[in-house]
Amino acid sequence: MSEVERLYFVPQYPAKMRYQEWWYWYLPKGFQKYFDEVIVIAPDAVRIKEAPQELFSPIDETIEFEAEQLKKFTKQDIRDTDYVFFADISFAGLVPQVIYLKRKGKKFGFCHATSLNRYDYFAPVRKGKFMQEVGIMKMLDGVFVSSHYHKTKLISSRRYGVQYLANKIRVVGLPKPPFKTYREKKEYDVLYAGRLTKQKFNKTLWNTVLTLGLKARLTFFKSWEEYYRGLSKAKVVLMMSREETYGYQVVEAIMNNSVVLAPDCCSFPELLPKEYLYKNKEDFVEKLKYYVKHYDKVPRINPEHEKLMKNWFKNVYKIMTSQ
Template sequence: MRYQEWWFWYLPQEFSKYFDEVVVVAPDVKELKKSRPEMFSPIDEAIEFEAEQVKEFIRKDVRDTDYIFFADISFTGIVPQVIYLKRKGRKFGFAHATSLNRYDYFAPVRQGKFMQEAGIMKTLDGVFVGSYYHKGKIINDGKYGMKSLYDKIHVVGLPKPPFRTYKEPKEYDVLFAGRRTKQKFNRKLWKIVLSLDLDARIRFFGSWEEYYMGLSRAKVVLMMSREETYGYQVVEAIMNNSVVLAPRCCSFPELLPNEYLYGDAKELVERLLFYVEHYERVPELRREHLELQKNWFKNVYKIMTEQ
């Protein structure tokens, strides 16, 4: 999966500074299969992976004094098994998106799937999310809202990716590097961008190094998401010395100063043309999220152990 790939080694490494022992429950994947560019992860392999996790977990001797951290509660193969069958230990989970999102892969089954996710969140000792926008969405989203979860959901941001960053020479004006789905890609806006006579590109990359270098070569990295519960690419673009522009919605206002947000096509064009000329004005994340990012492991540890 997009970031859990590195969560499996980076989170245990950092949590080892706080806990006496950290055990990763993950099968030994000998061959990683890449998903299609529009998908978050390969479907069959994700199911098989979690089935192997369940098999591995049942062999563990879990104690009441242990803490269990689910890297993603949305892919719920292992989660119900651990909660309901092996009930020892205090259990926490990260909710990256939830199926409340209207445009992702789970949209056709969002009502039923969110009922499952809400049930899981109720039984966990705590739920972590990346943004206040996401917490508000879980609690207040129309007929699906779960106000009873308010005190259980903790906004902790997300950890800073642990990869080498770049300051490459700028090769093109605008880059879109997300999935070309209705959730992430706006065809009308992209047609407007193409009409501006800029060097605008859509690219997919085969490795983290290629991806980071690709971000760094763009003057402006453009976000066009209709839904975004955190916005890792905002962080990654800034890390790699590129301006990033994003819609004034979702979680983006929590991450970016207002001058890097746009509300409509006219404002996008104005800001895009300005930053193509002034691409040295790379933004900083808003202070609150910089602090969350900096203290992510300490904050999560504190919440888990002080419950």
């Protein structure tokens, strides 16, 4: 008789209107098709709170959430035949504690951005924090990333010894968001709905949009339905990121029948055909004007990443169980 395949799923704090909000309930559901049992390591009751603009999660609530997770995880009877999936290896306390002290089971983690990024909340302490993340990656049986760009960025950091982890880091994309999509009447030419941080927002480009006399909207949404409807009402959804290891909004905009324009850098070339990528300000203006008039030319996600999204749970399961 074969062993029961159990997965312990360790989610991130489900901050409101961040992808980890729906990862919290959707990923365990998706993995149930492949594992005999999926056990979620999370507090019994969670108050979902919005994160500040510059953060993925509210700080104090995330720390409290992790403390409850650690307490709950220590009570589990982990076997060597079990699997553990950390939804984010950047957790400051839970991941290293569990890997060091609760060593049974095969452990895997998702690396979303890491502290290599120059413009996010951890920028002032990024060197020290990244060393911690590298240590975590070395202890895991496997590391998942969403793009080839992200893997290359990680293993090119030679002074941290990450290149020796190349065989452990697997590009798996991200799962397709499980929401209803829309085909609303177009109400505005250009929409930016990301965070207003140096990492995501380019003020110079946005001012260029305004000088073109286009009907532009800079806004944030309070629910997933409102957000998806908002994307669908835009002719062009604009990406301006200086750093991006995936770009969920690219996928979400296309799902909701909107053209996406993005920089020709980071992970965007893996998601979008080249005609939707701008190289400089002049190229940006030319393509923006064109797609405002030809907003019916909604792109498809590049085939490789479309396939990764479709088979995400199966691919991750196969990698974990083949180690």
